[in-house]
Amino acid sequence: MLRFTILIIAVVLAAHVPAHAEEEWHPAPDHLTIGYEDEGKVDASPKACEAFVRDAVEWPEDEISRTAKVVCAARKRHADAYAAMQKSYNALIKQIGEDNRINPGEAAKRLAAMVKACIDHKSNLTTGGHNIAIDIIPNDIAASCLQLGKSLLDAESDWFKVGYTDEHPAP
Numbered sequence: 001m002l003r004f005t006i007l008i009i010a011v012v013l014a015a016h017v018p019a020h021a022e023e024e025w026h027p028a029p030d031h032l033t034i035g036y037e038d039e040g041k042v043d044a045s046p047k048a049c050e051a052f053v054r055d056a057v058e059w060p061e062d063e064i065s066r067t068a069k070v071v072c073a074a075r076k077r078h079a080d081a082y083a084a085m086q087k088s089y090n091a092l093i094k095q096i097g098e099d100n101r102i103n104p105g106e107a108a109k110r111l112a113a114m115v116k117a118c119i120d121h122k123s124n125l126t127t128g129g130h131n132i133a134i135d136i137i138p139n140d141i142a143a144s145c146l147q148l149g150k151s152l153l154d155a156e157s158d159w160f161k162v163g164y165t166d167e168h169p170a171p
Contacts, residue, residue: 026105027098032089034112034149036119036142040082044075057131067132078139081146085115088153095160111149118145 033039043049049072053064089108096104122141129137155171162168 025100025103026109028093028096028104028108032086032108032112034115034119034146036116042075042079042082042139044072044079046072049075052135053132056134071132071135074136074139074143077143078146081143081150085146085150085153088150088157092153092157092160095157111152114152115145115149118148 046068050064050068052071053059053068057064057067059067089111093104093108096102119142122145123138126137126141128134152171159168159171164170
C-alpha cells in the first residue's frame with residue numbers, strides 16, 4: 001500500500017512539472033541587454049576618436065587624422081551592429097506577441113548569453129593589439145558577434161512568418 005501511495009504521489013507531482021522545466025515563463029524585455037563592458041555606449045564621433053588616438057600615440061598630425069578615421073570606422077561598425085541587432089530583436093518580439101506557449105524572456109536571456117560568449121571567446125583569441133588597435137579590435141569583435149545575434153534573430157523571425165515545413169525547418 002505504501003508503494004502504491006508513493007507511486008501515486010510521484011505521478012501527480014510529475015504531471016504538474018511545466019513543459020519548460022528549467023525556467024518559468026517570463027515576458028521578453030523591451031531591450032536586449034548583452035552585458036558586455038560599455039554596451040550601447042560606443043562614441044563614434046570624430047572628436048571622441050581623435051581624442052582616443054591622441055591619448056594612445058604620439059604621431060604626426062596627418063597620421064593622427066588618418067588613424068582617427070580608422071578608429072571611428074570600427075566604432076561605427078560596432079554601434080551599427082548593436083542598433084541592427086536591437087531592431088531585429090524588437091521585430092521578433094513584436095511578431096511573437098504574447099504567445100504563452102513559448103518563453104521569450106528566457107530566449108532573450110539565452111541569446112544575450114550566446115552573444116556575450118561569442119565576444120568573450122573572440123576576445124580570448126586576440127592579444128588585444130597595441131596603439132590604436134586596442135580600440136579597433138574590441139569594436140570589431142563586438143560587431144561580428146552582434147551580427148551573429150542579428151542573423152539568428154532574423155532567421156527566427158522569418159521562421160515565425162512561414163512556420164515549419166519540410167523545405168523550411170526551424171532555424
